[in-house]
Amino acid sequence: MATSMLMDSEPNVIPPISRRPLLSVAVTDALRGKIESAVWVPGARVPTEKDLSAQLNVSRATVREALTRLKHEGYVYSVQGKGAFVADKPGLNTFRVDQLLSENPIDSAHIFELRSLVEQNCAALAAERRSVTNLREMKRALKKMVCEQKNGGLGLEADIAFHRSIADATGNPILARFADFVGKHTREYLQVVRLSALKSAHRLDDIEREHMEIIEAIEARKPEAARKAVSRHLENGTPHPDLRRLPL
């Protein structure tokens, strides 16, 4: 009983450890392969579900499950009564970052680098385009974060809000969404580091100062200064292997 409770309440440990390869996944890969290898070209008709289930010797339900995934990935689309067709830009409407984190530290570093680039550019663009409203929002988030941290909290939400306010100031919603996407991927990884780092009141002052420098650069409309401020901030806060010193 105790063990079972433990198993169930075990907090999100096991990412879907692959058991045996699911049939539907195999079918998905097979069909996607047909498209990626250009055997089926954009606009062409995909064989009917019945044909596929006959050819692959699986049930139509399994074929449908595979097609559902491919539709969602943007490889094919279907019209009721007509059939399924290969999409114009197969597979290029989604950018996936799957089981990369926490497996290989190198991969983590790669994502960190992507985040760093994105946030540096966000800050630079924000410095060019920010409105007074944007600026107010940044300051509000920073104040909240500092307040929370001085009360012993992590201030993680406020930190996210801070970076988001910078991304919003670029006026580019797609860029902002991507910053969000990359940011959330990395921040979780940082949480534990942050906790220990925050024990030092010294580092806490550093963080506040680093954020202030970012805001000041954006307020003064100095893109390069903003970029460098973000770069410094992230380098200080992210203890990941330095890619520049790794063999490539």
Place this chain on the structure above:
Amino acid sequence: MATSMLMDSEPNVIPPISRRPLLSVAVTDALRGKIESAVWVPGARVPTEKDLSAQLNVSRATVREALTRLKHEGYVYSVQGKGAFVADKPGLNTFRVDQLLSENPIDSAHIFELRSLVEQNCAALAAERRSVTNLREMKRALKKMVCEQKNGGLGLEADIAFHRSIADATGNPILARFADFVGKHTREYLQVVRLSALKSAHRLDDIEREHMEIIEAIEARKPEAARKAVSRHLENGTPHPDLRRLPL
């Protein structure tokens, strides 16, 4: 007969015009809403397929189709015999760019900007890290592209290979993949522009020179020069509204 042929051979124009909202899509949205609104928290168990089909008054097949999509989006995962569970970082393993292009020119400009940022940074990083092999690859691709264009071709593939060789030189595969993702989204849009631009032999020389400047900066290990060379190159080649001059 003639009309039907025309309809069929019409080259990939109409994205799947939404007919009536599919049931499975409605279910997908409903379930995703439960997760995004934090009614179902990460790690929690999702109701069984049977329960869901009873509650929503749809068949289990439809529920499964919805769950298939959500699994693929990274909102949930399932284990045979146990059940389905909300993922740790719901929905954050995919970055989607859906029906944005060619509908709204502003959106196109936003993606162009993202591409420009990514490629500038790729070039800058490449300037720091490129190997001689990388450099050789860039030159090879450029030579091929120029050759094709002088023979009246577009040299699109070679152009893609050129930019990819720069992305590869960063040594960051995730960044390279993202550059590929964004690049292919924008390049198709450019194709028609390029065609007319290439008619001018003058512009053709420009393009070659611009590419050469990029390579030279990377060869000389000058990150900022490489960044600016890419920036110039993209600004010359992309006739999109300048975001800096748009009201924000």
Place this chain on the structure above:
DNA sequence: AAGGTATTGTTGTCAGACAACCTGACTAAT
């Protein structure tokens, strides 16, 4: 009490059917 077994529940797969919809051919009316 411990270990093996049966039972129950859940997801994965299969099979068949009907509904909604598209296409093309055929028919009938003008």
Place this chain on the structure above:
DNA sequence: ATTAGTCAGGTTGTCTGACAACAATACCTT
């Protein structure tokens, strides 16, 4: 002859029911 309407066949979307594979628990035998 042209046009409109109807019908038939094919395809995807949804429904129903069943079995297989697997996990967890309850039970039973030793």
